[in-house]
Amino acid sequence: MSAVHVAGVSKIFNQGTPKQVDALVDVNLTVEPGEFVSLIGPSGCGKSTLLRLIANLLEPTTGAVTVNGKTAAQSRLDQDYGMAFQQAGLFDWRSVAKNIELPLELKGWDTEKRAARAKEMLDLVKLPEFADLMPWQLSGGMQQRIAIARALAAHPPLLLMDEPFGALDEMTREYMQGELLRICAETKTTVVFVTHSIPEAVYLSNRVVVMSPRPGRITEVINVNLGENRSEDTRAADNFFAGITAVREALRGTHADHANAGAIRGVEDR
């Protein structure tokens, strides 16, 4: 049973009005359990829309989305996935531990069980001493680690991430990438990861899904297996650069139709 199965999915916003946008057209994608898949492409290619369709935050116009063998709607109700966004989205009025406990609270867990799990998650993201602080007392990178801890608190088999490191500086970002790989390996979580950054996608992923805009579609899927034991050395390895080149060429291909060289430079800079 695949973790995510997207079959013939289209998403059209404002259908039949002058403001109609074909956000996604005929998208097919299968993600296997334990896999790390990145969605990459320029703005407007529908990568965030695709993630929200998997999360059932949006309904597809046509086609079907299956998560863990269930409809996307059912797996949202069952909380089969955790989600993290570019903004950490912590609740200012809740302590760090209470933020992590929120999804468990909504699942109806009792206080003791929640506290124990929050502690376990804080250990996982290596911030055990921050339980009682308020979110605004944490740095951006720490807030994002708490957001990941919260997304994984209920031990969901699937983690959906929408540019979670997009607002972080480069050093913090690379550190967070290493941490995410470690956490996913420890928890055996499947990840679908939206990003603007080619190196980030290549470093993290088993497969990179390259998308293009107007209308949003998948143009290429690139296998980049850098192996189980990725480290900082991996960022200087030949196969890392080979992967970056492959993704870059795939992205450039999508832009050749639009003769839009400026946009691809925009992608590289991130």
Add this chain to the structure above:
Amino acid sequence: MTFVNRLRNFGVPFVFGVAFLAFWEGAVKFFNLKPYFLAPPSKILSQFFDNASRIWDAASVSGMNALVGLIAGTAFGVAMSFILSRFRFLNSLITPLAIALNAVPIFVLVAVLNNMYSITSEIPRRIMVSLVVYFIVLVNVAKGLTQVKTTHLELMRSYAASDIQILRKVRVPNAIPYLFTALKISAPAAVITSFVSEYFGGSQNGLGSRITSNIANSKNAAAWAYVLGACLLGLVFYLVSVVLENVASRGGGATNNTNK
């Protein structure tokens, strides 16, 4: 360092205030200003202490009107904001109206309200204060209930949260700082409305009516003493609202968004 800062925060305004009073006193003496034109601070202060118990009684009347109106207006404002945030079409009907009414001096309505009740009733004044407070609270709290971060709403949806759970765990906590902002604005507004509504008739028992009656009798210094009482009453209302806000934010409602 902290001492220097404290001196800068409190010492400098204090010295300025004292200097201003001294200048006032000196100007009255130097130009030999007549008491009906401008009373000196020393005279006002002695009038204030001579009339302390009468000022206190008048302040109690005005203060009670302001307090009752503040509480009633806040209660109705909060209740209505929940209804508005639940039914968006009502929101689009009423919010522009509330904002428009906030911008005009609706307290003159007290003249109309006075006709509805007996001449000695405090009810028209209290209704007037409630109305002023009501619109301030309504606009702010409704904003707090509806202007919730998209990320928070998407998260709650991903947790399969019900509307009631979203209300309890996101919208209400989000609205609490807005409520205290509304209180900080409406506490002084309640006091002002309470005074001004006394200008439109009714019992001559509050600070507002005492100020006008003393002026009518050319007791300028006494009028100023009542003005001083009015200032103090307004200050008390404002300070209490600030203290309440601090207590509430220490209780977990802290919103310091400097990192966002």
